[in-house]
Amino acid sequence: MLYIRCPYCEEYRPEIEFRHAGEAHIVRPTNMAEISADEMEEFLFIRENKRGIIFERWRHIHGCGRFFNCVRDAVTDQIIMTYKSGEPKPSDAEIEKAILALKEEQA
Amino acid sequence: MANPTQATRKLPLDGRLAGGAGVSITPAASMSRVSLRVKDKDVKAVGKALCVALPIKPKTSNMSGDQAGASRSALWIGPDEWLILDGETADISAALAKSKAVMSVVDISHRNTAILLEGKNAVDVLRAGCPQNLNDDVFPVGACSRTILGKAEVVIWRTGAVSYHVECWRSFSGYVFKFMSQAAKGL
Numbered sequence: 001m002l003y004i005r006c007p008y009c010e011e012y013r014p015e016i017e018f019r020h021a022g023e024a025h026i027v028r029p030t031n032m033a034e035i036s037a038d039e040m041e042e043f044l045f046i047r048e049n050k051r052g053i054i055f056e057r058w059r060h061i062h063g064c065g066r067f068f069n070c071v072r073d074a075v076t077d078q079i080i081m082t083y084k085s086g087e088p089k090p091s092d093a094e095i096e097k098a099i100l101a102l103k104e105e106q107a
Numbered sequence: 108m109a110n111p112t113q114a115t116r117k118l119p120l121d122g123r124l125a126g127g128a129g130v131s132i133t134p135a136a137s138m139s140r141v142s143l144r145v146k147d148k149d150v151k152a153v154g155k156a157l158c159v160a161l162p163i164k165p166k167t168s169n170m171s172g173d174q175a176g177a178s179r180s181a182l183w184i185g186p187d188e189w190l191i192l193d194g195e196t197a198d199i200s201a202a203l204a205k206s207k208a209v210m211s212v213v214d215i216s217h218r219n220t221a222i223l224l225e226g227k228n229a230v231d232v233l234r235a236g237c238p239q240n241l242n243d244d245v246f247p248v249g250a251c252s253r254t255i256l257g258k259a260e261v262v263i264w265r266t267g268a269v270s271y272h273v274e275c276w277r278s279f280s281g282y283v284f285k286f287m288s289q290a291a292k293g294l
């Protein structure tokens with residue numbers, strides 16, 4: 001089971017209270033009526049599905065109800081950090097730092 | 108045919124009683140409840156209209172008096188969401204109407220029902236199905252949170268050292284009550 005820190009509740013809560021909500025930082029086109037079918041497909045369905053560090057949305061559905069973003073390692077399943085929706089995507093340096101902090105915690 | 112003007116409301120858990128070693132499980136009396144959504148900037152003013160400040164710290168609650176159930180209470184549910192509880196005859200919406208702020212007020216008095224747990228082992232009944240840490244250091248008296256009990260969503264509110272007020276939706280309150288009864292048997 002994952003132990004996830006909700007940035008709104010400000011504490012770690014068990015995975016069962018949360019629901020996964022797809023990839024994060026997908027920008028909704030502002031010119032919906034003008035874009036081509038291919039662009040629409042890209043926006044709706046095409047996802048990175050990367051091996052390694054991924055960005056995803058979660059919702060604390062059985063808690064505060066809020067959506068937030070999360071950085072997770074798709075190989076180890078480990079959650080590296082969570083942050084409120086609307087906050088900028090963490091930089092590589094920030095993620096590196098968070099990984100180091102996690103390693104220290106586990107050592 | 109029954110005369111609807113003489114109909115009396117029955118609570119979903121009316122007449123049920125359960126418990127075990129060191130815990131009693133009883134359905135709470137009828138209450139007024141409001142699910143309230145307010146924007147940050149209006150939190151103070153709405154609290155004033157309500158006569159009880161809306162708590163802004165996660166997992167905390169405020170009461171207008173000092174007795175849970177007998178006074179108006181505001182429970183933090185999310186960053187812009189509160190559960191307001193008061194006695195059966197209280198008119199929470201009327202109090203909120205005194206504020207000019209834009210807010211969402213949904214009367215859920217009878218969507219929810221509550222179960223009261225009392226006794227030194229009350230917390231163990233919750234622990235049987237709640238994944239949250241309910242230890243004193245992170246869940247002191249006054250703490251409240253929306254979470255899970257078994258398969259049902261509940262709001263747990265610690266009203267005293269050994270007493271808990273558990274809110275759940277009436278349609279699955281039978282399940283929650285049975286779950287607690289089973290847990291109490293194992294104490």
Ligand SMILES: [Zn+2]
Nearest residue numbers: 006009060064
């Ligand atoms: Zn939360």
